[in-house]
Amino acid sequence: MFEFAPGRYRNVIRKLWWYSLLGIVLLVLYVVAVSYNFFWLFGGMPSLKALENPKSEEASEVYTADNQLLGKYYVENRTPIEISQVSPNVVSALLATEDARFVKHSGIDPRSLFRAVSGLVTFRDASSSGGGSTLTQQTAKNLFDTRQEELRGVLGHIPLINLVIAKTKEWILAVRLERNYTKQEVMMMYLNTVSFGNNTYGIKTAAKTYFGKEPWNLNVEEAALLVGMLKNPTLYNPRLFEERAKERRNVVLGQMKKYKFLNDEQYFTFKNKPLKLDFSVENQNTGMAAYFRSVIRDDIKRWIRQYNEENPGAELDLYTSGLKIYTTIDSRMQAYAEEAVMTNMRDQQKKFYEHWRGRNPWVKKDDRTKKYVEIPGFIESVAQRTTRYKQLKAVYGNDDKAIWREMRKPTKMKVFVYGGRRNEKDTTMSPLDSIKYYKRLLNTGFMSMDPRSGYVKAWVGGISFKHMKFDHVRQSRRQPGSTFKPFVYLTAMDQGFVTPCSHLVDRPTVFAHGEDNNGGPAWMPKNSTGRYSGRSLSLREALGQSINTVSAQLIKKTRAAAVIDYAHKMGIESKDLPQNPTLCLGTGDVSVYEMVAAYCAFANGGTRVRPMMIIRITDKNGNELKRFTPDANQVISSNRAYEMLHLMRGAVEEPNGTAQRLRTQYKLLEGGNEIAAKTGTTSNYSDAWFMGMTQHLVSGLWVGGDDRPIHFRTIELGQGGRLAMPAWAMYMQKVYKDPTLTQYRPEPFRKPNNFKIDCGGYHIDSSQRYIPPKVVPEDEEEILQ
Numbered sequence: 001m002f003e004f005a006p007g008r009y010r011n012v013i014r015k016l017w018w019y020s021l022l023g024i025v026l027l028v029l030y031v032v033a034v035s036y037n038f039f040w041l042f043g044g045m046p047s048l049k050a051l052e053n054p055k056s057e058e059a060s061e062v063y064t065a066d067n068q069l070l071g072k073y074y075v076e077n078r079t080p081i082e083i084s085q086v087s088p089n090v091v092s093a094l095l096a097t098e099d100a101r102f103v104k105h106s107g108i109d110p111r112s113l114f115r116a117v118s119g120l121v122t123f124r125d126a127s128s129s130g131g132g133s134t135l136t137q138q139t140a141k142n143l144f145d146t147r148q149e150e151l152r153g154v155l156g157h158i159p160l161i162n163l164v165i166a167k168t169k170e171w172i173l174a175v176r177l178e179r180n181y182t183k184q185e186v187m188m189m190y191l192n193t194v195s196f197g198n199n200t201y202g203i204k205t206a207a208k209t210y211f212g213k214e215p216w217n218l219n220v221e222e223a224a225l226l227v228g229m230l231k232n233p234t235l236y237n238p239r240l241f242e243e244r245a246k247e248r249r250n251v252v253l254g255q256m257k258k259y260k261f262l263n264d265e266q267y268f269t270f271k272n273k274p275l276k277l278d279f280s281v282e283n284q285n286t287g288m289a290a291y292f293r294s295v296i297r298d299d300i301k302r303w304i305r306q307y308n309e310e311n312p313g314a315e316l317d318l319y320t321s322g323l324k325i326y327t328t329i330d331s332r333m334q335a336y337a338e339e340a341v342m343t344n345m346r347d348q349q350k351k352f353y354e355h356w357r358g359r360n361p362w363v364k365k366d367d368r369t370k371k372y373v374e375i376p377g378f379i380e381s382v383a384q385r386t387t388r389y390k391q392l393k394a395v396y397g398n399d400d401k402a403i404w405r406e407m408r409k410p411t412k413m414k415v416f417v418y419g420g421r422r423n424e425k426d427t428t429m430s431p432l433d434s435i436k437y438y439k440r441l442l443n444t445g446f447m448s449m450d451p452r453s454g455y456v457k458a459w460v461g462g463i464s465f466k467h468m469k470f471d472h473v474r475q476s477r478r479q480p481g482s483t484f485k486p487f488v489y490l491t492a493m494d495q496g497f498v499t500p501c502s503h504l505v506d507r508p509t510v511f512a513h514g515e516d517n518n519g520g521p522a523w524m525p526k527n528s529t530g531r532y533s534g535r536s537l538s539l540r541e542a543l544g545q546s547i548n549t550v551s552a553q554l555i556k557k558t559r560a561a562a563v564i565d566y567a568h569k570m571g572i573e574s575k576d577l578p579q580n581p582t583l584c585l586g587t588g589d590v591s592v593y594e595m596v597a598a599y600c601a602f603a604n605g606g607t608r609v610r611p612m613m614i615i616r617i618t619d620k621n622g623n624e625l626k627r628f629t630p631d632a633n634q635v636i637s638s639n640r641a642y643e644m645l646h647l648m649r650g651a652v653e654e655p656n657g658t659a660q661r662l663r664t665q666y667k668l669l670e671g672g673n674e675i676a677a678k679t680g681t682t683s684n685y686s687d688a689w690f691m692g693m694t695q696h697l698v699s700g701l702w703v704g705g706d707d708r709p710i711h712f713r714t715i716e717l718g719q720g721g722r723l724a725m726p727a728w729a730m731y732m733q734k735v736y737k738d739p740t741l742t743q744y745r746p747e748p749f750r751k752p753n754n755f756k757i758d759c760g761g762y763h764i765d766s767s768q769r770y771i772p773p774k775v776v777p778e779d780e781e782e783i784l785q
Contacts, residue, residue, distance in 0.1 A: 062325045063325065068331040070329065076201045078192065080188075081191075082188060083185075087219075089219060090191070093252050096258065102136075139174070141170050196209070209281055253271050291459060300323075316625075324617070327456075327615065328455035336738070338460055340731040343727075362378040375709055382439065406431075413428070415427055423464060444472060447592050448697060451604040451609065461474075478686075482680040483690075483720070484567070487567040488583075492554040493640065495558055501757070504539070504542060506534060506550065508549065525549065527547060576588060592702050596691070602644045610631040642749065659690070668729060668736075686711040687702060688703045689720045695748065
């Protein structure tokens with residue numbers, strides 16, 4: 001029979017106390033050693049400064065001038081928010097599932113640790129009731145990567161021991177976080193940093209990605225689904241594993257019932273609801289003004305480099321610093337531009353397909369027959385410039401048969417189409433066939449700008465940024481055709497050769513070999529009709545009807561070099577304009593960006609304002625880092641600018657003007673509105689342009705094939721007035737109908753003070769210089785009348 005031995009019992013108790021005390025002391029010493037990296041065994045800890053200002057990679061956001069989110073730049077798609085912006089349903093689901101005792105512990109919860117250990121021993125799913133890590137510990141793990149190489153000590157490279165050390169550091173950081181921040185702040189750090197899969201970080205981005213909602217609008221079952229995904233975002237991805245995700249959601253709902261966030265009736269109601277997703281992943285291909293965001297990205301990067309150089313210690317990064325970039329784009333006008341451009345391009349593409357039915361559109365004109373013939377080997381030569389071909393070349397070397405075999409092998413892919421879901425469809429075709437498909441597509445570039453502020457209000461760089469990244473506004477340069485003629489007319493008037501009242505005869509004009517750097521044989525430009533009327537035309541009629549012979553006569557007097565100087569002064573940046581007479585027909589490559597900027601000087605009283613795309617940049621806390629200001633310079637007189645507007649109104653107002661449909665079909669002159677415009681078409685119809693100006697807005701666009709041999713064969717279909725102008729007209733109609741855009745209402749151009757055009761009696765002498773009218777005595781004038 002067992003006999004109680006008081007002395008022996010006291011010895012056991014004493015030893016237990018001694019071992020417990022020793023264990024506590026050793027634990028404290030171990031924690032201190034880890035905290036201070038004793039003998040460099042454990043590796044460093046995040047600094048106090050890092051703890052006070054925990055870093056997480058935050059997406060930089062791009063906003064419109066009317067404060068709408070355009071898109072983001074990021075490595076991890078994350079946008080932090082405050083607790084007041086989160087639905088209480090999310091908070092309830094999170095507490096019930098991840099850390100029910102969150103408000104009671106100080107970073108480490110012994111009860112949770114014991115539950116996790118017992119769960120491992122008994123094979124229960126402890127994670128369903130919170131697991132062993134508190135929300136604060138998980139936040140510390142998300143914010144501070146304690147396992148990174150620079151924080152590893154000598155022991156940090158030993159398996160298992162390195163995990164114990166890393167976990168210890170997370171415990172220490174959790175306690176420090178609790179000391180430095182409130183419970184609400186810790187919870188928001190967690191919700192702002194945690195991953196929800198699909199490169200989606202933080203509750204705000206998750207709500208937008210999976211439900212198309214703001215986080216404050218999430219209902220109970222939506223909140224439960226998102227919180228359930230936190231256990232394993234890939235395993236419980238509702239798009240890939242719907243039933244599994246639903247089961248996990250219901251586990252969260254069960255936890256919410258367990259902790260009294262839901263009653264029995266609510267639990268069974270929500271449990272039986274199906275998953276309803278509105279899934280849309282945010283990336284650089286989605287959202288409004290994708291081409292614009294791509295272009296300004298490089299501009300912002302250059303500014304960031306300069307900022308970091310000028311501010312020692314600054315570590316701004318476009319993808320991780322959470323910058324706020326406020327642009328000049330107006331979301332309403334951008335939407336109208338995209339709608340108008342896509343409507344026009346869909347219509348023009350139908351005509352293009354019909355025009356080339358049964359034939360390939362990559363052609364050249366045969367010198368003998370003067371007919372268009374297909375360019376042999378065109379697609380193969382294009383293919384050799386593609387990334388796919390270069391990758392195959394690296395693999396197969398000089399084995400051309402193997403390379404082309406792979407290029408002709410059918411594969412599944414998505415291609416751009418007009419219509420369909422998000423303008424694309426799934427199909428199967430070979431890489432070579434996909435090149436043929438895309439080369440049959442016309443493309444475009446459109447830009448709209450306020451001529452006074454310099455603010456770019458709309459930018460459409462192409463028909464699909466996802467499938468075709470090349471920007472046709474600033475990146476592309478093409479021949480502008482007759483839209484370049486206003487610079488010829490401006491030069492001639494400013495140099496005194498003509499005035500707005502001058503008349504010139506539509507007749508052949510010959511440039512001899514060597515004349516004005518004409519390096520080829522004698523050149524005689526033809527009109528688009530191929531005929532010469534022999535009529536005496538005013539400059540307004542000639543420009544409005546785009547008569548080539550008149551432009552030729554003007555550049556014959558001014559010389560090409562002078563026209564180039566004026567074009568550069570107005571805003572054309574290209575350095576490769578041809579210094580020969582062909583310049584009068586727009587044979588030098590320019591961009592839509594340059595052309596719109598240059599035309600703005602006409603609409604802005606002769607003052608050139610460089611295009612502005614960014615208004616200001618702030619840090620993630622709203623502190624302004626940079627405010628951009630307009631760069632303006634008076635380049636021609638206000639009178640001269642208005643005279644040019646008067647001439648270019650001829651395209652719309654004159655009976656035979658190339659843009660008269662703006663008046664007759666689109667009714668854009670109603671209400672006393674005035675429009676100055678110019679159409680442009682290159683000689684083989686590869687490039688179609690339209691430039692349009694109103695009192696408050698200058699917009700221009702180009703339409704054509706990405707490769708110059710791809711084009712219509714007739715001027716009826718390929719001219720700027722048919723191919724490009726409709727998009728401009730539809731855009732302006734939408735702008736005028738928007739009651740919130742009153743600043744762009746229809747109205748006449750404003751004349752300079754004391755301006756007057758009186759063409760009575762003006763004429764031109766043989767040198768084409770302006771001669772004042774003959775003074776007629778009053779009595780003789782009465783007889784003539």
